[in-house]
Amino acid sequence: MPAQTPPTSxxxxxxxxxxxxxxxxxxxxxxxxxxxxxxFAVIAILVIVFTALRPSFLNVDLSLVPMQADLSxxxxxxxxxxxxxxxxxxxxxxxxxxxVSAFAMGWCYEHLSMPLWPGxxxxxxxxxxxxxxxxxxxxxxxxxxxxxxxxxxFALAGLITLLYSHVGDGVAFSxxxxxxxxxxxxxxxxxxAGNVCGPPIPLIVPIALIPVILxxxxxxxxxxxxxxxxxxxxxxxxRLSGIPTGRRIIQAHALSGLLxxxxxxxxxxxxxxxxxxIGSSFLxxxxxxxxxxxxxxxxxxxSVLGTVLGATLxxxxxTGLNLLNFSVQALDIYIGMVLLGALSLDRLRxxxxxxxxxxx
Numbered sequence: 620m621p622a623q624t625p626p627t628s629x630x631x632x633x634x635x636x637x638x639x640x641x642x643x644x645x646x647x648x649x650x651x652x653x654x655x656x657x658x659f660a661v662i663a664i665l666v667i668v669f670t671a672l673r674p675s676f677l678n679v680d681l682s683l684v685p686m687q688a689d690l691s692x693x694x695x696x697x698x699x700x701x702x703x704x705x706x707x708x709x710x711x712x713x714x715x716x717x718x719v720s721a722f723a724m725g726w727c728y729e730h731l732s733m734p735l736w737p738g739x740x741x742x743x744x745x746x747x748x749x750x751x752x753x754x755x756x757x758x759x760x761x762x763x764x765x766x767x768x769x770x771x772x773f774a775l776a777g778l779i780t781l782l783y784s785h786v787g788d789g790v791a792f793s794x795x796x797x798x799x800x801x802x803x804x805x806x807x808x809x810x811x812a813g814n815v816c817g818p819p820i821p822l823i824v825p826i827a828l829i830p831v832i833l834x835x836x837x838x839x840x841x842x843x844x845x846x847x848x849x850x851x852x853x854x855x856x857x858r859l860s861g862i863p864t865g866r867r868i869i870q871a872h873a874l875s876g877l878l879x880x881x882x883x884x885x886x887x888x889x890x891x892x893x894x895x896x897i898g899s900s901f902l903x904x905x906x907x908x909x910x911x912x913x914x915x916x917x918x919x920x921x922s923v924l925g926t927v928l929g930a931t932l933x934x935x936x937x938t939g940l941n942l943l944n945f946s947v948q949a950l951d952i953y954i955g956m957v958l959l960g961a962l963s964l965d966r967l968r969x970x971x972x973x974x975x976x977x978x979x
Contacts, residue, residue: 658911658928662935669939676758676942684806687820690934691827692885696901697908697926698834699878704909705838707918710872712753713879713905715775717898720746720880722782724790725893737794743880749775750876754869755839762871783895791894802826803888809895823885830878831840835923847871851918907933 669676676682696713703710709717726744727733733741750769756767783790807817831899838844850857850864882901887893910916911932912925940950 620910645979651966655913655922655925655928658734658932660933662928665939666794669935669942673939673942682938682942683822684819686934686938687824688803688889690930691821691823691910692882693930694927695827695878695882695885695902696905697912697930698830698923699875699907699924701884701909701921701923702834702847702878703764703875703912704851704914705844705847705921706764706868707854707916708757708851708868709768710750710753710875710879710905711765711768712772712775714898714901715772715779715874716746716749716876716879717883717886717901718779718895719749719775719782720876721883721887721893721897722779722895724884724887726786728796728893729792729794729805730786732794733796735798735802739881739884742884743877746880746883747873747877750879751869751873753837753876754872757872758865758868761883761975780893781888788845792893795891795893799888800891823888827885830881831923834878835861838921838923843867843870843915848919850946851920875940878903884952904930904933948967 642963696717699713699716700710719741722742722743724738727738727741728735731738753764753771755761755767757764760767802822806821808819810817838848838890846857846862847867847870849862850861850867854864868975877896879901883897886897890897907922908929909926912927913922914920914925936953937950940953945953
């Protein structure tokens with residue numbers, strides 16, 4: 620009898636077909652269904668409305684420069700969450716990872732007299748190590764990322780309090796490295812050559828653009844980024860395809876911790892201090908920015924540009940409502956309502972467009 624040919628492996632062929640089908644659906648969607656385009660339109664409308672109500676919204680020193688500095692921080696915060704959302708995971712410890720990284724930087728500056736950038740690298744290494752530890756626990760135990768990172772968040776919160784009370788003065792480090800103040804307060808317009816001055820853009824903005832570009836290249840061109848997305852799309856199929864899913868999970872969480880630490884550094888530079896409360900406001904923006912931008916909570920799809928636009932929308936709303944003299948409590952309510960409405964309308968619009976594309 621002739622030898623039977625072994626059947627081809629189905630898992631190796633199905634994921635590309637699935638991705639091709641999804642790509643076809645996306646190409647069939649009309650232009651107005653693009654979530655990035657929708658976010659851009661909402662941002663433009665809000666800028667017009669806030670400017671009409673408060674012309675000072677476009678004041679360079681009062682609004683635009685501070686808004687750019689804050690936006691630099693929250694874009695990186697959104698990226699920190701986005702890289703684990705690519706797996707379908709969550710990182711609820713982003714705020715504390717930022718805080719423990721900032722503590723490591725402040726300790727290096729005060730006790731080791733490190734320059735600005737080497738001290739920053741030490742803090743980033745600490746954040747990456749904490750993130751890798753969370754990813755390792757998830758891989759080894761099989762526990763849900765929500766539970767693991769929530770427990771880690773509580774543990775780090777207590778650790779940070781103890782560290783500042785025993786090493787610092789309980790609140791913040793008093794020594795700042797050379798160059799930190801000018802980095803946090805200067806803009807390119809402060810540097811002139813003759814009668815030509817730079818644009819009113821804070822010096823911190825191009826520094827924040829570095830991780831934006833690198834993360835975009837990671838998920839678009841690098842094998843590691845594509846395998847993270849495949850792991851988030853279908854964990855079992857990714858394993859059968861030979862992808863080292865455990866390694867990719869650990870790497871994604873390590874990258875999330877590193878980005879959280881970088882966001883903590885940017886916030887410390889903006890505030891002028893490495894303090895114990897760094898990162899305390901990071902959790903909500905870390906989810907809003909990528910999810911508003913089109914990143915799926917279930918994993919398998921991310922958007923770096925969408926994350927930037929989502930962070931921009933959040934910052935525009937907060938700045939505009941602040942100028943309208945809303946109280947802190949009312950500000951939280953309105954931000955939540957506007958963002959929830961924007962997210963709901965965007966998902967409704969996208970669902971309608973998918974159904975139309977499917978019928979076509």
